[in-house]
Amino acid sequence: MTAPLDGFTVVSLEQAVAAPLATRNLADLGARVIKIERVDGGDFARDYDHVVAGTGAHFVWLNRGKESLAVDVKSTRGQQIVRTLIDDADVFVQNLAPGAAARLNLDAASLRADHRELVVVNLSGYGTGGPHEQRKAYDMLIQAESGLISLTGTTRDAVKTGIPTADIAAGMYCAQAVLAALLRRLRTGEGAEIEVSMFESTVEWMGHSMYTQMYTGTQPARMGVSHSAIAPYDSYPTADGDILIGVQSENGWRALTVDVLGAPELTTDARFLTNVERVRHRHECDAAVAALTRRFTTAELDSRLARAGVPAAQISQIADMVDHEQLRARDRWRTINTENAEVPALVPPATFADHDAAMGDVPALGAHSVELLRQIGLEPTEIDALLAAGVVGAPPKTVTAQTI
The missing domain is CATH 3.30.1540.10 (formyl-coa transferase, domain 3)
Structure with a gap:
């Protein structure tokens, strides 16, 4: 059987966790995902650490199955290249700082003026408008602002969750919204402009604690591993x-x-x-x-x-989880490639009975730059010139366009 999203193309100007998680989910479902990265270093998550055979753990987790184009989107030619890729795409996702997409002419209004069928997603910390729009929005800060940290920890100490909960919440809502928009487009031919806020995604997850406070007037206590409404x-x-x-x-x-x-x-x-x-x-x-x-x-x-x-x-300690008998019994591990080594990767939680998840390789920075430029019609001499000028980047081992 074909992959659920076979034939759909996603272009994503993304970094860190939330947007990359969303597009990785789409890639696992079979979408072609073209990841736009900075020429000078790429996605910040590449260098959070280098623990996975020289590659960052966050990056390996979030970026399998994608094609990497390293391009200077602040340059006019870089913007033109990205726009050309978007011309043939079904979805564009970005999680730049507020206002940055508009300055690059990559905002939803500009893109959908020419392509009404395009699905455009703006993933941000606090959403457009409001007094917090321009504030920094790292996962820890969103956990604090949303009230999550007030609930997490012991009676003595408040702590953030050990995983990037706010990022994950936003990334999952983003992927969900893209799927809904593509389903609607199949019926109507109309694309969508979607906004996903890390803050609002996390507030939504506050659920019963939010209603408990609203209707009792009392802040729910931090319970450690206990539960405020259940005993034992x-x-x-x-x-x-x-x-x-x-x-x-x-x-x-x-x-x-x-x-x-x-x-x-x-x-x-x-x-x-x-x-x-x-x-x-x-x-x-x-x-x-x-x-x-x-x-x-x-x-x-x-x-x-x-x-x-x-x-x-x-x-379980993390080592126990990695070797958990349930994961082994259900054959939930696969092997994927990174630029330096083969590494294990978990099969996505939602399993199709008639289709295996795509689970492609983790790309090196700019690994697909030359091929993508070829695909949009650039001549070898121009590709070489863009590489030489630093407008486009490719791994050192990549052969130049003229000699391929």
Whole structure:
């Protein structure tokens, strides 16, 4: 079967995490993604670190399956090259600083004046307009401004999440919106102008905490691994470590207390009869559960909980996750190439029964510059001149256009 997005072309003037994640998702679905990068260093994420065989971990994660064109978009000729690529594209995505796309004549109004069928996405920190429009919008800052950090951590310390949550939220909404716009275009022939804000994406994820505050007037407390509306739902000690247990129903509470912990008396304790009562008496409930979980080793308790159908998990370290038996059993690892080495990559979470995800290679900076310029009709002498002038960049090993 053909890939879901086979035949669609995406041009993306992108960097860092949010937009690259969106377009990587589209590339995995079969879209051709042309990544526009700076001549002098490319996407910033290339050099966050060099831990993956000399390539940045963020970059490897977010940029497989793309073609890299290194071009000076501040130059007139560079802008013309990008516009020519967009002329034949279905989607254009950019996450430049506010106002930068318009200064480069790459804003939605300019592009869609000539191509009404084009889908244009502007991904930014705070969105167009409003007092925060021009503010810096790194993931940590958005987590803070959106209220996420106020919820994350322990009763003593507020912390950001260990992954770039705001970036990921925006990237996923961006990919989702592109798919919706392309589906509508198939029916109407009309493209779209889409705006995605990291701030608004993260605020949307605040969900129940937002409504809790709005309708109680109380800021939800930081709960560590616990849950403000469910009990027992926390980490509990074992004879040799700890384990996470989360009970969300009365059947689950009965299974935990009777089948796993052997304490049927807890099911009739007035303090613990319902989840509402258990939350009201959270400390007593947690203490009662902890006193019983200490009798078992972690492995033994984990096995008992699984047999009883009680939601539970051990806290994996990253090395444990990489070698997780579930990933191995479901064959979720593949091998892709980077400019320096083969590396493992996870199959995308959404799996088509009749099609394997594209999962192409991670490009070196400017790896496809010469070929892309050829495809839009430039003569070898002009390509060489652009390379010599630094308007376009290509890897040092690339042979010049004249000698190919």
